[in-house]
Amino acid sequence: MTPELESLSEQLAAFLASLEMGARNMLLPSRLTQLAILVVLLLATWLIQRWAVPALRAWLRRREGWPMWRIRAGVVVQRRLPLMIFVTLAWMATWAMQAVTVFPSRSYLLELVATIATALVAVAFASRLVRNPILRKVVRWGLWGFVVVYYTGVVDEAARALDSLAFQMGEFRLSALTLMQALIVTGVLFTGARMVARVGAENIRRNEEISPSMRVLAVKILQIALYGLALFIGLKAVGVDLTGLAVLSGAIGVGLGFGLQKVVSNLVSGVIILLDKSIKPGDVISLGETFGWINTLGARYASITTRDGKEYLIPNEDLITGQVVNWSHSDKFVRLDIYFGTAYHDDPHMVRRIAIEAASGVRRVLADPNPVCHIVGFGDSSVDYILRFWITDPTGGLTNIRGNVYLALWDAFQANGVTIPFPQREVKVLGGSELGTRAVED
Template identity: 70%
Template sequence: MADPIANLEEPLGHVLMSVDEIWHLVSVFGADLIEPGWRQNQAIIILSLAALAYLLHGISGRLIEARVRAIEGWSKWQLRMIIQIKRRMGLILFALMSYGVYVVMQNITWPSRSYMIGGVSTLAATWVMIAFAARLVRNRFMRRMVVYGLWIYVTLRFAGLGDEVSAFLDGLAIEIGDFRISMLALLVAAVVIGLLFTGARLVSTTVSSRIRMNEDISPSMQVLAVKAIQITLYGCAFFIGIKAVGIDLTGLAVLSGAIGVGLGFGLQKVVSNLVSGVIILLDKSIKPGDVISLGETFGWINALGARYVSVVTRDGREYLIPNEDLITGQVVNWSHSDQYVRLDIYFGTSYGCDPHNVRRLAIEAASGVDRVLSHPKLPVCHIVGFGDSSVDYILRFWIRDPTGGLTNIRGNVYLALWDIFKANDISIPFPQREVRMLDPMPD
C-alpha cells in the first residue's frame, strides 16, 4: 500500500523550489532598487508619476462629470463608456505620462536608463486595454475574474516571473488516481471559459437578433430557437474551455453522476418548470403577446423564460408564473387561435319601453363605440327574461384587441347606452319599496 505522505513529498518539493526561486528573483530586484543609480531613479520617477496620476484622477473625474451634466441627449452606451473612462482615468493618465517621459528620456539620455519606465508604461496601457475589452463579459463575477487574471498574468510576464509562478501554481494540485487538477489549471480555465462565454454571448446575440427579425418564424418558435442556440453555445464554450486547459473530465464521471441524482431529487420543481417551458414552446399554446387569464391574473405574455412566464397586467404589475402551472392548470388564452374576443353586458329597461326599440338602440350605441367591431362580427341584443321590475337584456359585442383592456371598453359601452337611452326616453328601472303605516292596535 502506498504511503500518502511519500506521495506528497514530490509535489511539495516542487512548490518549495518554486517559492525559493521567486523569492530569490524578488530579493535581487529589490536590492538593485535600493542601491543608488538609474534603476532607483526610474523607480522614483514611476512612483512620482503614479502619485501625480492619482491627484489628477480626482480632478479629471469632476471635470468629466460636470461636462456630461452640461450636455443632454447622451445615449446609454455613451454614458457607460464615459463612466468607464472616468473610473480608469488615473490609470490612463499614468500610462500617457509614463510613455511621454519614456520618449523624452530616450532622446536625452541612454536607452538603458529608461527601459523600466517604458516597460511600466506598456504594462499600464495593457491594463487599460484589458479593462475596456473585459466589458464584453456581461457577468460581473466572470468579468472580474478575466480582468484580474489577465492583469496578474501580464504583470508576471513583464516582471520575468511567469515561469516560476506557473511552476508554483502547478505544484498546488490535487491528485486522485489518474485525475489531477492544479491551481494553475483552475485559473487558466476561469479566464479561458470567461473569454469563450463572451464569444458565445456575442454570437448568440447576433443570431438571436436575426431570428427575431424573421417574420416567417412564429414567436414561440423564435423563443425556442434562441434558447436552444444559447444552451448549445454556452455548453460548448464550457466544455471546450475545460478541455483546452487539459482537464480530463472522465475522472469526474462517477462524481457527476452522483451529483446529478442528488440534484434530480432536490430540484424536481426546477426541472419540471424547464421541461414545461419546452413543451409550451413546442405546442405553441401560448406565445409572447397573447392575452391570458390564470385564476385572478389577467394580462398579456411579456416574455417566455426557461423557468417562468412573465405576465404583465393592466395595472403595471408583472407576474412571474411558473411554467408548470400553465401546463397543469386551466388557462384562458383570449388570443390563442385569433384575436376576436366577445364581451357581454346585461341591463334592464322598464316594461313601458318598446323592446324592439330598445334592442335597436342598444346595437346602435355599441356600434358607435371605438374598438367595438362592426364587421364581420356585429353587436347583437337579446331579451333574456322578464324580471320583477324590468325587462332584462344581454348585449353582445366583439373586439380584436384584448391587450387594450376589457373593463374600459365595457365602461364605454355602458356610457353609450346611458346617453342613447336618455336621448330616446328609455327608462332604466330600479327597485322600489312601498311602506304602509298601519293603524295602531287598540288598547
C-alpha cells in the same frame, strides 16, 4: 521532507533569487534615475486626477438624454482615468528619455512600466465584456497577473510555483495554475458565446416567418448550446479530464432529480408550451383571478403583466395543468356581453335598435361583426336584454370598454326617453296594527 515540498522549496528559492538579482539591478544609477522619474509621474498623476475626475463626473451628470450604454462607458472611463493619465505621462517620459540618450538601458524601466500600465488599461476595458461580476473580477485580476509576470520575464517561475500548489485525489489532480487557466479561458469563451448568442437571437427575433413561440424556443436552444460548448471547450483547453466529472455529474443529477422535481417539471412544461404554441408572447390570458398579457416566456416561468401594472411570474407547470383562457389563441377577436333592462312600457324593438347604434359608436367596438341585442327574459320590473359586441385588442382592457358601452347606452336612453327601471317598494299599514292605531290617534 516529501518530494513535493522539496520541489516547492526549490522553485521558491529560484524565484527569490531572480527577485534579488532584479533588486540589485535597480540600484544602478540609471535605474535609480528612472525610479525617481516614476515617482514624479505618480505624484503628477495624483495631482491631475484630483482635478480631472471631478470635472469628468460633473460633465457626465450634465449629459441628459444620453443612452444608458454611453453613461456606463463614461463611468468606466472615469474609474480608470488615473491609470490612463499615468500611462500617458509614462509614455511621454519614455519618448523624452529615448530622445536625449542613445543607451536603451536609460529608458528600459520607463518603457517597461509604460507597457505594463497600457496592458492593464486594455485588460480593464476588455473585461467589461464579461457580464457576470464575479467572473469579470477573476478574468481581470488573472489577466493583470499574467501581464505583470509576462513583461517582467518570470512566467516560467510563476507557472511552476502555481502548478506546485495542487490538490490530488487518485488520478485527479487540480493545481492553482489549472484552475486559474480554466477560469480565464472559460470567462473569455463565455463572453464570446454571449456575443454570438446575442447576434443570433436578434436575427431570430427579426425573422417574421418563425412563430413567436418558436423564436423563444430557438433562442433558448441557441443559448444553451453555445454556453455548454464554451464550458466544454474551456475545460478541455486547460487539460481537465471530463471522464471523472461525467460520473460525478451523473450521481449529482440523480440527487437533484429527486430534490428539484418542481424545477424540472417547470423546465419541461416550458419546452412543451413553446412546442405546441398554446401560449406565446403577446397573448392575452386569464388564469384564475389573473388577467393580463404574456410579456416573456422563461425557462421556469411566464411573465404576465396586468392592466394595473403588476407583473405576475406564473410557473410553467400551472399553465400546463391549470385551466387557462387564452383570449387570442387562434385569433384576436373577442366577444363581450353586457346585460341591462328597460321598463315594460318601452318598445323593445326601439330599445334593441338604440342599443346596437349606441354600441357601434364606441371606439374599439367592431362594425364587422356588428353588435347584436336580444331579449333574454321578462323580469319582475324590467324587460331584460343582452348586448353582444366584438373587439380585437383585449390588451387594451375589458372593463374599460364595457364601461364605455354602458355609458353610451345611458346617453342614448336619456336622449330617446327610454327608462331604466329600478326596484320600488310600497309599504301598506294594516288596520289594527300598532302603527295603524297610532296613525288613527294622531
